[in-house]
Amino acid sequence: MGNCQPTIVPYEDFDVMMDIKAIRKACKGFGTDEQAIIDILANRGAFQRQEIKQAYCDKYDDLVDVLKSELTGSFEKAIIAMLDTPLVYAVKELRKAMKGAGTDEDVLVEILCTATNEDIAMFKECYFQVHERDLEADIEGDTSGDVRKLLTALLQGERDESYEVDEELAEEDATSLFEAGEGGFGTDESTFSHILASRNYLQLQATFKSYEQLSGTEILDAIQNETSGTLKKCYVALVRVAKNPQLYFARRLNKAMKGAGTDEDTLIRIIVCRAEFDLETIKDLYLEKYDVSLKDALRDECGGDFKRLLLAICH
Known part of the structure; x- marks a missing residue:
């Protein structure tokens, strides 16, 4: 879809051993050095973060467990989200949206209505790998009527993706x-x-x-x-x-920050998942539409390490 600019690209001088030692040091001793963790994870591509997670696990301990024990709140959620690939994170969010009582339809809409045919195919495969469940069956079981019909149609992944106009x-x-x-x-x-x-x-x-x-x-x-x-x-x-897909995400981000309370889960989902695809473009459109930069909006709405992390991902 045109000029999609990411904010996170793979780090050129990537040295996985140096990174895991730095993270271990940040988590050791009295108190945690959150800034050190932000500096590393917000500046590495998703696959580099996978390598960090694996290497840390091989050498020391399960990195997710370590960070869960060290961090709290939305900052913890966002950091843990960054340790999955965007694809795995998306299918975890889909499952979470359907688990338990009631369905978080906004999440289903946001993820499924913005997906390409290729995304849909990967979601189905990955959903099965991660949850050992069938995505289509779960969506059918969790929605009803016209919504079920529409989401099921989207899950066929049969949209025409040419650029021809009749x-x-x-x-x-x-x-x-x-x-x-x-x-x-x-x-x-x-x-x-x-x-x-x-x-x-x-x-x-x-x-x-x-x-x-x-x-x-x-x-x-x-x-x-x-x-x-x-x-x-x-x-x-x-x-x-x-x-305009990027403008859709800019609107979602704005809505997550409007009114009383901030929808941190939506901020995490969009900022972490879009960082490697089109977050730079989303930022441009956010500024154009709302006359305030996304970074300034986040500065006003979020606090502490969570804010520092999101700003770092936005570069």
């Missing part, structure tokens, strides 16, 4: 969407779900433009008026991702 199809789809929603009696969700889950992003952009010409309404306004609950969240996410 203007005629865009007009047809726009008409179908109009007739399935504003122009009809009641809303036909299957039409919305099919189009939003299967067309390529440029094709969807053309469809949204055509929809607006046809109905005089912006597609997002139509969705707001015609749907509700989790299904609405799914549709809004899919529309926003089709328009």
Whole structure:
């Protein structure tokens, strides 16, 4: 999707032995040297962090256990998240969202509605490796109705990912969407779900433009008026991702910091997972949209070592 800039790249002078000695020293003795841990982990690529975790384990002890015993709160959560690859972390978040009573639908929406076909295939495989469970079966068991149908469709990983735009199809789809929603009696969700889950992003952009010409309404306004609950969240996410995935994540970050209390889990998930893909681009769009830099927003909302770590990942 265009110019995706990461904030974390593999460290050129990587020396795994030096790193694990420094981490061991930071955790030894009285009190923990959190800054030393931040300096290392926020400046190493995900696979380098895997090497650190493995080497530490071979030479000393289980690094995750050591850090869990030394650190607390959101800082601990974020550091532990960084010791998984973004893929493994994502499938752990999916499982966590479905475990226990109730479902954290926002997490399912955020992860599944932004995924490429390749992401979906990797999620399924990795989910099975990590949890020995079937992702599709879990999603089916945990959701219902139109949300289940839509997420199941997304899990087929069959979206057209070409960059070709068929203007005629865009007009047809726009008409179908109009007739399935504003122009009809009641809303036909299957039409919305099919189009939003299967067309390529440029094709969807053309469809949204055509929809607006046809109905005089912006597609997002139509969705707001015609749907509700989790299904609405799914549709809004899919529309926003089709328009600009990085802006979708910038909005999620902003929402996590707005109002009373901060949704630290969402901050961790997006900042840690996107750092190696497009966090630099997300930062640019955040500034453009909210007139405040992401770093300043984090400075205001977060505190202590957690804040220092997130700022370090944002570089």
